[in-house]
Amino acid sequence: MELPVEIPGLLNYWIVIVLMMAGFYVVISQGNLVKKMVGLSVFQVAVFVLYITMSKIDGGAAPILDDAIKQYSNPLPHVLILTAIVVGVATTALGLALIVRIRDAYGTIEEDEIIELERNDD
Amino acid sequence: MAMTAFAIIRLRNLFAVVMLSGIFSLLAASLYVLLTAVDVAFTEASVGAGISTLLMLATLAITSEYEKKSERSTLLPKIIVTVTGAVLIYGTLDMPLYGAADAPSNLHLIPRFILQSGTEIGVPNIVTSVLASYRGYDTLGETVVIFTAAIGVLVLLGRGRNRWRPGMRKPVVPEEREEEV
Numbered sequence: 001m002e003l004p005v006e007i008p009g010l011l012n013y014w015i016v017i018v019l020m021m022a023g024f025y026v027v028i029s030q031g032n033l034v035k036k037m038v039g040l041s042v043f044q045v046a047v048f049v050l051y052i053t054m055s056k057i058d059g060g061a062a063p064i065l066d067d068a069i070k071q072y073s074n075p076l077p078h079v080l081i082l083t084a085i086v087v088g089v090a091t092t093a094l095g096l097a098l099i100v101r102i103r104d105a106y107g108t109i110e111e112d113e114i115i116e117l118e119r120n121d122d
Numbered sequence: 123m124a125m126t127a128f129a130i131i132r133l134r135n136l137f138a139v140v141m142l143s144g145i146f147s148l149l150a151a152s153l154y155v156l157l158t159a160v161d162v163a164f165t166e167a168s169v170g171a172g173i174s175t176l177l178m179l180a181t182l183a184i185t186s187e188y189e190k191k192s193e194r195s196t197l198l199p200k201i202i203v204t205v206t207g208a209v210l211i212y213g214t215l216d217m218p219l220y221g222a223a224d225a226p227s228n229l230h231l232i233p234r235f236i237l238q239s240g241t242e243i244g245v246p247n248i249v250t251s252v253l254a255s256y257r258g259y260d261t262l263g264e265t266v267v268i269f270t271a272a273i274g275v276l277v278l279l280g281r282g283r284n285r286w287r288p289g290m291r292k293p294v295v296p297e298e299r300e301e302e303v
Contacts, residue, residue, distance in 0.1 A: 035136065056157045078161055
């Protein structure tokens with residue numbers, strides 16, 4: 001299937017960078033731990049899109065063998081990203097479990113409040 | 123997708139944020155279909171948009187649904203993000219163009235996968251044969267990571283329903299919890 005519009009040259013990388021920076025911004029500027037996890041997954045999806053756009057070749061078909069097809073997309077990035085998606089969910093699950101424990105221990109999931117509680121303890 | 127990402131930055135209602143991240147994943151999945159990465163697309167749709175969203179909703183059900191307003195300055199993060207983005211964009215100037223068949227990443231090993239995996243492995247889907255055979259150890263490693271993560275989650279959350287566990291700083295007092303409900 002062809003994209004409806006022609007994508008000029010390097011635009012795909014720039015879109016990826018904008019998405020990546022949006023995720024990065026959420027991670028470093030927000031105090032809420034769940035929101036940080038969402039930011040991490042946005043960043044992650046941006047990296048996936050980077051790999052997948054690199055695997056696309058003009059006129060290439062999905063990498064499933066057929067005698068009628070002469071050109072395929074690059075299958076290797078697809079494999080790597082398949083692995084990465086599943087690993088990403090595993091790490092997300094672990095991070096969310098940690099958040100639940102932090103909520104149990106401190107009664108909040110805001111980073112600032114946790115730091116404040118720690119200070120009062122000392 | 124970019125609009126969804128910016129909405130995630132602005133919104134304070136965590137429920138909406140999590141739903142938007144699901145939409146974001148789904149948009150990514152449709153993008154992969156357009157880019158002919160069909161296997162990746164359905165993994166992203168089921169795992170990324172499905173399971174992650176479910177896990178996050180479960181976390182929200184246990185914790186709070188609204189984010190508090192942070193008093194922190196957003197100036198420094200904005201500067202860092204802008205500078206990093208600018209440097210990355212500068213870095214893309216040397217990258218191969220979109221759709222170029224002669225990009226370095228498409229020349230090494232890939233012709234072999236495409237030409238011979240059909241006879242060597244016998245599966246028409248090249249992604250499957252690379253995943254399960256040529257890069258089998260990778261997939262084994264992935265399984266180990268998932269197993270470790272599963273053990274970690276079980277250890278962290280425990281299996282009992284008791285709220286107070288050893289190592290906690292202070293037990294969650296009943297009055298406090300009623301306020302939040």
